[in-house]
Amino acid sequence: MDKLRLTKADHAREWLAKEIRIGNFARGATLPPEQELAGRLGVSYMTMRKAVGALVDEGLLERVKGSGTFVRNEIPEQKVQKILGLVLPAWGAPENLDTVMHYSQACEENSWLLKVIYVRSWEDGSVYDLWMNCDALVLTVIQELAAMPAFLREKFRASTKPVVVNKGSAREIGRDSVYYVQDRQMELPCDRLYELGHRRILLVDQVTRHGGEPVTIHSNMTGFQEIFRRKYPQVEYNTALMAFEVPLYRQPHPLICRAFEERRAELAGYTAIICPMSFYLAVTTGLRQIGLRVPEDVSVLAFGDRLEADYYYPRPTAFSVLLRDQAYKTLELVNWRLLNPHALPVAVQTAVQFHEGNSFAPANPKQER
The missing domain is CATH 3.40.50.2300 (Response regulator)
Known part of the structure; x- marks a missing residue:
């Protein structure tokens, strides 16, 4: 499309499509009201409504009468990146920065988008919010998994969405893990x-x-x-x-x-x-x-x-315990789990040096x- 001939509605559509593609509006999430979106971008309500309508026609959005507009759950990977959620402890361990760097590189090479949150306990509601809005979740052990709220453990157990625990066994929640076992x-x-x-x-x-x-x-x-x-x-x-x-x-x-x-x-x-x-x-x-x-x-x-x-x-x-190896093995395990959602949980050993x-x-x- 000729950039010089784009209308305001075209620009609004491109902006909104990009927000969906990079995960700022996650799959399955409710889109903010069109009036609010128009205010964010500085365009009229009617311009934003046309942009939303165009993305409905393209299959990225879905309007549900009486409920609002939603980002579709089933969007082809060519149109939106898969999101990997990473939960890290909210304290100043310097290796956490390295962990983010390694996961960022691994995600970029595997066409995933990384979303990181820092929490002090499993009770932090952002853990559940991230899980709801990502395609796979990686948990760094910040507390014993037994301290995780029962409803969250059950959500993780019941879902086929990949959940991988780093730096500890995932046996408590029945999911996959990548960590070093003393040898x-x-x-x-x-x-x-x-x-x-x-x-x-x-x-x-x-x-x-x-x-x-x-x-x-x-x-x-x-x-x-x-x-x-x-x-x-x-x-x-x-x-x-x-x-x-x-x-x-x-x-x-x-x-x-x-x-x-x-x-x-x-x-x-x-x-x-x-x-x-x-x-x-x-x-x-x-x-x-x-x-x-x-x-x-x-x-x-x-x-x-x-x-x-x-x-x-x-x-x-x-x-x-090599953090880069841990990140790449985790991505490999996530991609395997997406193809094998009902296979038994597996534990992968992180390389050491x-x-x-x-x-x-x-x-x-x-x-x-």
């Missing part, structure tokens, strides 16, 4: 620390209360403790001294740095530290504050995946004293 690869960094002579190792962690007891928010990291107890019982692996009870929506970094100063005497003798990648800068800063060098005095193992990690100093030795950077060194005998 023998997790022994690699433990073996390396042992080879380097480290016998007193400290965990820096964040915990919350569950049933009155402190529980780590980094459940995958419990695998290190299990490995040391089973394979290297002579290693002291202290999980309590630097475990901080901090609400999920608050940053523990100031507490970590302050604790190195306040617990200097108690920390003496530990030659290695294990921490989440998101705590790595706080840990190395805290060590510098008390005159300890990484890795000459204390080795540090970071757990997690961060795009920026190669630019941290020293470059961390890391055991990483152990990379020895510059934060490992042999245990320093002086530090052991």
Whole structure:
């Protein structure tokens, strides 16, 4: 169509079609009143009515007498992108930004449109709203799935719309999942620390209360403790001294740095530290504050995946659950589920990687004293 000869109604139709195509008016949703749409675009009511009528004729919209105008549920993919909803925790974990970047790339390559929300609990109504207005939903575990409202669990169980849980099992809601299940690869960094002579190792962690007891928010990291107890019982692996009870929506970094100063005497003798990648800068800063060098005095193992990690100093030795792999495997699983809506739930293993950077060194005998 010649852009120079487009009427105001043509422009309004193009604008409205684009809003539908990119998911601002989701399939099955009620279209706002035509008077309101006209006000948004700055055209007359009659101009917008013509535009809506044109999209009704094209099969994108449907008028229902007495109810309003709706975006049709069955719109060919050539005319509108499928929407992938992604639910992330509403607190400042830096890996959440990387997760969005990886999902954005995966969605673009698979002709999906990504919609992201950040929530603090499953009770947040935006989780249900997103599920209603997307073609598939990805849930990052922000709480135990058992804490999810019963009506939401039942909606997820009963629907054939793909729902995939990341970073944890989806057994509680009977859906698919993509996450890391602790395996023998997790022994690699433990073996390396042992080879380097480290016998007193400290965990820096964040915990919350569950049933009155402190529980780590980094459940995958419990695998290190299990490995040391089973394979290297002579290693002291202290999980309590630097475990901080901090609400999920608050940053523990100031507490970590302050604790190195306040617990200097108690920390003496530990030659290695294990921490989440998101705590790595706080840990190395805290060590510098008390005159300890990484890795000459204390080795540090970071757990997690961060795009920026190669630019941290020293470059961390890391055991990483690869977020990019998780995003791409999730999209593959979603596309498979669309073709196999009644197949039994499946769990897919996320790839991991152990990379020895510059934060490992042999245990320093002086530090052991």
